[in-house]
Amino acid sequence: xxxxxxxxxxxxxxxxxxxxxxxxxxxxxxxxxxxxxxxxxxxxxxxxxxxxxxxxxxxxxxxxxxxxxxxxxxxxxxxxxxxxxxxxxxxxxxxxxxxxxxxxxxxxxxxxxxxxxxxxxxxxxxxxxxxxxxxxxxxxxxxxxxxxxxxxxxxxxxxxxxxxxxxxxxxxxxxxxxxxxxxxxxxxxxxxxxxxxxxxxxxxxxxxxxxxxxxxxxxxxxxxxxxxxxxxxxxxxxxxxxxxxxxxxxxxxxxxxxxxxxxxxxxxxxx
Amino acid sequence: xxxxxxxxxxxxxxxxxxxxxxxxxxxxxxxxxxxxxxxxxxxxxxxxxxxxxxxxxxxxxxxxxxxxxxxxxxxxxxxxxxxxxxxxxxxxxxxxxxxxxxxxxxxxxxxxxxxxxxxxxxxxxxxxxxxxxxxxxxxxxxxxxxxxxxxxxxxxxxxxxxxxxxxxxxxxxxxxxxxxxxxxxxxxxxxxxxxxxxxxxxxxxxxxxxxxxxxxxxxxxxxxxxxxxxxxxxxxxxxxxxxxxxxxxxxxxxxxxxxxxxxxxxxxxxx
Amino acid sequence: xxxxxxxxxxxxxxxxxxxxxxxxxxxxxxxxxxxxxxxxxxxxxxxxxxxxxxxxxxxxxxxxxxxxxxxxxxxxxxxxxxxxxxxxxxxxxxxxxxxxxxxxxxxxxxxxxxxxxxxxxxxxxxxxxxxxxxxxxxxxxxxxxxxxxxxxxxxxxxxxxxxxxxxxxxxxxxxxxxxxxxxxxxxxxxxxxxxxxxxxxxxxxxxxxxxxxxxxxxxxxxxxxxxxxxxxxxxxxxxxxxxxxxxxxxxxxxxxxxxxxxxxxxxxxxx
Numbered sequence: 131x132x133x134x135x136x137x138x139x140x141x142x143x144x145x146x147x148x149x150x151x152x153x154x155x156x157x158x159x160x161x162x163x164x165x166x167x168x169x170x171x172x173x174x175x176x177x178x179x180x181x182x183x184x185x186x187x188x189x190x191x192x193x194x195x196x197x198x199x200x201x202x203x204x205x206x207x208x209x210x211x212x213x214x215x216x217x218x219x220x221x222x223x224x225x226x227x228x229x230x231x232x233x234x235x236x237x238x239x240x241x242x243x244x245x246x247x248x249x250x251x252x253x254x255x256x257x258x259x260x261x262x263x264x265x266x267x268x269x270x271x272x273x274x275x276x277x278x279x280x281x282x283x284x285x286x287x288x289x290x291x292x293x294x295x296x297x298x299x300x301x302x303x304x305x306x307x308x309x310x311x312x313x314x315x316x317x318x319x320x321x322x323x324x325x326x327x328x329x330x331x332x333x334x335x336x337x338x339x340x341x342x343x344x345x346x347x348x349x350x351x352x353x354x355x356x357x358x359x360x361x362x363x364x365x366x367x368x369x370x371x372x373x374x375x376x377x378x379x380x381x382x383x384x385x386x387x388x389x390x391x392x393x394x395x396x397x398x399x400x401x
Numbered sequence: 402x403x404x405x406x407x408x409x410x411x412x413x414x415x416x417x418x419x420x421x422x423x424x425x426x427x428x429x430x431x432x433x434x435x436x437x438x439x440x441x442x443x444x445x446x447x448x449x450x451x452x453x454x455x456x457x458x459x460x461x462x463x464x465x466x467x468x469x470x471x472x473x474x475x476x477x478x479x480x481x482x483x484x485x486x487x488x489x490x491x492x493x494x495x496x497x498x499x500x501x502x503x504x505x506x507x508x509x510x511x512x513x514x515x516x517x518x519x520x521x522x523x524x525x526x527x528x529x530x531x532x533x534x535x536x537x538x539x540x541x542x543x544x545x546x547x548x549x550x551x552x553x554x555x556x557x558x559x560x561x562x563x564x565x566x567x568x569x570x571x572x573x574x575x576x577x578x579x580x581x582x583x584x585x586x587x588x589x590x591x592x593x594x595x596x597x598x599x600x601x602x603x604x605x606x607x608x609x610x611x612x613x614x615x616x617x618x619x620x621x622x623x624x625x626x627x628x629x630x631x632x633x634x635x636x637x638x639x640x641x642x643x644x645x646x647x648x649x650x651x652x653x654x655x656x657x658x659x660x661x662x663x664x665x666x667x668x669x670x671x672x
Numbered sequence: 673x674x675x676x677x678x679x680x681x682x683x684x685x686x687x688x689x690x691x692x693x694x695x696x697x698x699x700x701x702x703x704x705x706x707x708x709x710x711x712x713x714x715x716x717x718x719x720x721x722x723x724x725x726x727x728x729x730x731x732x733x734x735x736x737x738x739x740x741x742x743x744x745x746x747x748x749x750x751x752x753x754x755x756x757x758x759x760x761x762x763x764x765x766x767x768x769x770x771x772x773x774x775x776x777x778x779x780x781x782x783x784x785x786x787x788x789x790x791x792x793x794x795x796x797x798x799x800x801x802x803x804x805x806x807x808x809x810x811x812x813x814x815x816x817x818x819x820x821x822x823x824x825x826x827x828x829x830x831x832x833x834x835x836x837x838x839x840x841x842x843x844x845x846x847x848x849x850x851x852x853x854x855x856x857x858x859x860x861x862x863x864x865x866x867x868x869x870x871x872x873x874x875x876x877x878x879x880x881x882x883x884x885x886x887x888x889x890x891x892x893x894x895x896x897x898x899x900x901x902x903x904x905x906x907x908x909x910x911x912x913x914x915x916x917x918x919x920x921x922x923x924x925x926x927x928x929x930x931x932x933x934x935x936x937x938x939x940x941x942x943x
Contacts, residue, residue: 152423152694153701153713159424159595164644169595170497171424174467177498184497196716196740198467226712226726227719322927324701324711366641370908372924373706382643385593423694430695430866435915440866441768442695445738448769455768469738637912649916656864656914 133389135351144186144339151193154325167336178202187339193222207241216244220331272299315357359383404660406622415457415610422464425596438607449473458610464493478512487515491602543570586628630654675931677893686728686881693735696867709878720744729881735764749783758786762873814841857899901925
């Protein structure tokens with residue numbers, strides 16, 4: 131089933147508007163191309179909405195934020211909503227500064243997201259904006275030990291926001307509040323690749339753009355694709371290879387991913 | 402003959418000022434270094450003209466545009482004109498938004514370009530600014546079927562603007578309005594490398610900077626070098642390699658290009 | 673001894689705030705991760721100080737400068753000083769424009785630096801701000817021939833600024849004004865890697881963040897690590913490899929560096 135999600139990306143080659151931090155913009159563009167979609171990076175308020183209107187999906191990434199990019203994100207997000215295009219939020223660094231936290235809350239208040247992709251800490255900061263009760267440790271990572279409680283948290287967050295939550299860590303939880311995919315693909319070496327999370331968010335936007343009626347499956351397929359690419363890339367590693375070669379191998383693996391390999395390699399259970 | 406163009410780059414190591422989008426800036430700097438020249442990236446209006454004045458060439462790339470970068474491009478372009486330095490325009494995304502279209506038209510109105518390097522759609526948007534008649538399909542790619550009409554279009558564009566037109570696609574047309582190089586180097590996999598066009602424009606600026614009296618030959622040599630590098634890089638591809646390794650192999654191939662290899666591998670006809 | 677510096681980075685995984693140019697930001701983030709530390713890139717004045725306060729070190733890089741980034745650098749630097757965190761300055765392009773020269777002088781006047789890492793020309797521009805006498809050729813590179821006089825110059829600069837000077841070239845001079853490390857690691861191919869100097873500065877910030885009481889040894893260890901990585905990376909080069917593969921191999925080598933390899937491979941003398 132996840133294979134058909136990728137097939138749709140390859141077949142329709144959707145154009146995806148990315149308002150992305152400048153650190154990982156190149157890798158995000160590369161991975162969008164690698165999966166079969168086409169990226170446009172544009173963050174100027176004078177053109178943001180217009181660019182969005184030419185695209186089939188939008189990815190908002192809050193790394194290296196500034197006032198100009200923030201204004202573009204809000205305007206582009208609203209336009210995408212008006213046009214019925216899926217919008218993905220990557221709340222990079224939510225909680226690291228008041229500026230970022232306010233930015234993600236403004237976005238959450240003004241834009242309906244198809245998917246929100248972040249780590250536990252980031253999702254928790256967003257959740258606190260709509261439910262101050264919280265109760266999840268800000269520094270928690272998803273592990274077998276806390277999987278049940280974090281899954282319940284992610285499902286509740288998804289129900290409140292109306293977005294698919296893709297909460298990633300050692301185990302990834304992807305849920306629309308009713309169904310949850312628990313994904314065990316990936317490799318620990320991925321944390322040495324800067325912007326692996328940003329890349330996943332851009333990939334998710336591409337998958338959602340080609341599958342606008344199925345955001346849950348699109349997000350699950352993107353999470354499995356990225357994790358499986360991380361596994362396949364790690365198998366190529368020679369003794370002298372390190373994180374830079376690994377980064378390239380991951381993008382290579384997405385370029386070479388097929389629906390069949392994705393179906394075979396996806397390691398998830400549904401709850 | 403094209404080999405001597407590259408030889409001049411290697412011998413004189415010209416400094417090239419690049420006002421570039423942030424997505425592909427690193428790759429553009431890498432390819433300028435790889436060909437033997439030296440890049441300076443600077444986009445702040447307070448220093449743009451001064452940086453240009455220290456250089457031997459200028460490349461203006463309109464990706465991820467904003468008002469600040471636009472002001473720098475215009476000022477730097479005018480300064481380069483005043484100093485007689487070759488200026489290359491890469492009208493990235495011309496036509497994708499009013500902001501970009503107005504920016505490229507402002508640049509075209511205020512700066513004399515040695516070379517304008519873009520795809521058919523982008524060149525057409527620029528041409529419409531000086532000749533609204535148009536008639537070339539905005540979505541057209543250069544193919545054997547429309548080669549004659551697109552060559553005529555590019556030649557007319559070059560005559561009107563006084564710039565060498567480097568209109569790239571499956572076949573590349575490089576012309577000063579009198580002579581046209583039709584270049585068949587390159588590989589389809591290059592479209593999976595984000596910013597391959599940006600890299601070619603930066604390379605063209607380096608080649609023009611080292612050969613200021615021969616912009617047509619400089620542009621043709623850059624187009625052949627990039628395309629040939631794409632071919633050589635593709636021959637290195639192992640089964641597990643994908644677009645990220647390919648991107649590196651292209652830059653590697655430019656670093657290892659020699660005048661002899663360029664002469665041998667350049668695949669063009671003149672009309 | 674230098675091995676223990678790296679050991680401390682790996683053991684404590686310090687968070688490092690980088691205000692970096694957009695051209696080399698990704699590589700700088702990659703090398704900070706590769707050495708075992710963790711980067712945060714943030715350049716917005718509204719969050720810069722707050723991000724700094726969450727970190728253990730700060731790196732200020734003046735490439736692609738603008739007014740916004742300049743304000744962030746000054747504010748973040750002052751905050752780091754107030755908190756006792758080590759700050760590294762990379763005065764990229766000092767002397768290339770009045771804007772950059774004034775920026776580095778403002779930073780030098782307002783922030784106490786643990787380490788200043790630049791080439792001879794850049795360090796000279798900074799030195800002229802505090803001692804207009806100068807006397808060192810702006811275009812000089814450190815070579816065996818001028819090593820003694822440039823070492824004396826760097827030591828004097830370190831004494832005046834109170835910062836460790838890391839003046840890099842064919843030979844690197846690292847000094848606190850009393851002791852000097854003369855480092856002969858590195859490879860000429862490194863000049864084809866854009867931002868190799870930026871990467872070294874970010875690495876230095878990571879090393880200083882984990883060893884705040886030993887900025888001289890931290891800078892010397894970072895210089896040796898980067899140079900040794902350049903040597904190890906060069907040994908991996910296959911005939912078709914070029915500067916892009918080389919760039920990846922350098923980061924790979926930092927990821928695979930061990931305290932033992934660093935101790936064995938570091939090629940320096942102390943004066």
